[in-house]
Amino acid sequence: MKQFYLLIYLFSIIVLPFKTLAQNKSQKDVVDQINLGVKYLSEKEHIKSIEELIAAKEAAIRNEWYTQAFNATLNIGTNYYLMLDYGEAFQYYLQAYDIAIKHLGPRQEMAVFNNIGVLYIEEKDPEKAEESFLKAYNIAKKLNDKKQIGTYGINLALVLHKMGKLNLAKRYIEEALPLLSNVPNVSLLAKIAKTENLLLQDQYFAAEKLALEILPQLDNLSLLKEQITVNDKITLLLILTKIYEKQNQFKVAQQYALLARSLQEKIEERIEVYDRLATLSSGINDYKTAMAYKDSVIIATDSLYAIKNSALFKSEKVKFQIKNYQHELMESKKALESEKRFFYLVIFAVVICMGFLVWMYKNNSLKHRQRKRIIELELEKEKSGHLLLEEQHREKEATALLEKERLKNELEVKNRELTAKAMYMASKNELIEEVLQSLLHNTEITTNASLKNQINDLKKHLKKDTQWDSFFVHFEELNQGFLDRLRGKHPQLTPNDIRFLTFLYMNLSYKEIASLLNITPQSCRKRKERITKKMDVPDNVPLHAYLASI
Template identity: 40%
Template structure:
């Protein structure tokens, strides 16, 4: 989403130099492994994720088997980058964490630093800025310790962007200026351009609208190539926000229209419609504001379909990888069977020789036979273990599919709840406005209709419909909750349902038409009422019910 997306600098694809080793045969094998990784990276850039994951999984298996820590790190991180590109952030985080553990245990600090930055970017995409800040700071401190000033500049900018996003412009400016200093020393022209964009956004947060707009317009003129399309759209939105803050709504609307001329994607269009709805609402053009709100709802529905398609495509890729892993297992079983045949023939020959020539060594032959039986038993145990692993993988895949369906349903519910709340709030504002107008308030018929509308808005019909849909998606949750905590009121249950859907406190306050402070206090009261330990988050607790 253009209007909310942070400009974090992801390490993405990593290029790691091979370490020379003495054995020529092993060196060639290791070089082959690195070649497979490079092919996987090339497929990643081309968005051929199934092919990329197959190659990288093959390289990862080789590296793990031979204890090649750098190759294992590179293959693992780029598998994570594939899932990041496919918007499967949970799977990406698992591989980044695996790469991080390998780096901590076997590699130099610079490898830890690179993957820490990637983990922080994932958390920022999920709007978990506390976690993002924690991992960005770890990467920043590591870069400072090893005196990697180029990456230190990038990580300082990332911390500045987090501070901008969490509305801490003073701290953000400190980091951004620090990052610019390091990048200038290393002559990083492209990243300096991004840093200047972050600085313009910071000026807007500080209320320096004229300066922010001037900086944004200067940068916009320099970005005339097609690859800077997203940056150009971001700058136009920034300029529109400066006009909005100055209450120059006509210029703001004109600037937003310029973004549409750049053919934005669906997510960007939804953000632009939200911005236009906000501008028209401030202009008191309520019908136009509602019309753009409706367009946002329509695009949100389209986005939901797109996300569902992404989930399906990700599942298809995982299924293809699973098939590839099964194929590897089958090949290993075939090799194992051939090895058994070879060993059996060899043992028969040895037995014949022993029987004919060395009859006196019969005891030794018996011992060798027992050893052979033990080998066969070990192979059987390995085969049973492999079968169990396949069953576990299939069960995990089915669980991920079910979880994806539940998350999709909750996203639809949260979108509907936010829309109904926004609609009701807008209608209430209009009714309040009409009630204050003398010529309308004196009209008894109109007053009766206005009061009827207000009473309708206070009814719980929509909440009852919402609960029915919620129970359909999250079957049995409310029943289990009431059994564990019978003292919860209907309002408490309503608040907990929104928390269970992973809505932020700000979004819940918006839906319930209460202040953010009131929402936080209600959350604290419910947590105390349920006797949840202070070190356990409400969301984590109810997710385990």
């Protein structure tokens, strides 16, 4: 099952560097170096891969490009994992985690927790593996990353199988399956995990059906690496051997085990297959073959031990080469410091020259500003003269307006005086009329013919409009041309109409006009309506406003 975990492990790590975008030329070089290191990793050239990734990591940290530093560090750990140096891998994963929590975010933390969980699986510590996978799973939940929720859920389920927590594992698998529907590679892994869960819960028929359904899909699947597909197929074949063994179908189980052996080329990786073949051969009482397979298990185990020793030697060799590389890097840094000092001296000389040029520029600029200031002062003086003229013009306009307002007020005062005079004449004539009427009713006066004739002459004199003529003469003097313009525009108006309109123009109230004309205020309103229609004044224009416009 090691390859089964490894697929999900590599799937979440190797693709990370390719998603990084360069922000400038130097950063792009670092990204390209990381991608080259990952290429060497996939080709199992671990020494070359680590050299490229360490160089990229140093450059990224120096320039504070923390995403690139994280990716390089994580892939260095992956190299050591594949070289079976789990302690060194763990150290680099911790470094990557430190970068993630200080400078990046939960997505990077999630990837580190997943990788550390895989390390715990290899160290046969399922409790710690569960703890790490659960942290990665919970972060994916917070990020609502459905793909990673499904992926880490499958890892959790596989660990829980080893711990015997089958129902909990089933819940994670059922949750993951719909989330991975758009990721066929990982979706098939989820189905394989479900098959294993059914087997462990003694649901052999359902496990067999699902396994046979998945098996042909693995033949047509195209993944990042062909070897990964082969490993998944071997995992599924071994599950089938266990299903048929539980059903006492040892021959069928043996056929699937032999098929698994034919797919696995390296003898050291056939240990689980040989172990299954030995168990199945014992089940059909073929002890000779079972012993042969047991010998093969021993040989493969020894071969694996030798490989581990060789891997540890290579790991130590890589560490030595890295130390040597770091020493060369320190020497390069010293040379770089020397170059920096020379560069600073050059910069200092350039700054001195620039300072002299700036001083000359400022001196010329000061002279230019002085000339410019003189021109500005002259312009301000000329502008002040214009402003003074404008101010005098505004004062003249204001004086004219005040004079106009004064004349208007004087006109209004004289009109009011004229109105008062007209009111006085009207009241005086009315009083005289009343006195004459009382005299005419006196019997002594009616019998005196001479006195009666004098009273009649006085009545005739009162009926004359000499006072009104005098009133209109004064009105015309104050409101020059108004009566002529009114008669010219409306020749159909009678003298009484003109007299009424004159009083309206003087802004007299209905009560005042009624007193002057010896009529009621209601009659004034009716006369106004009649005259308005007679003059064809628009309905939306008040009569007084119309008169003011003439």
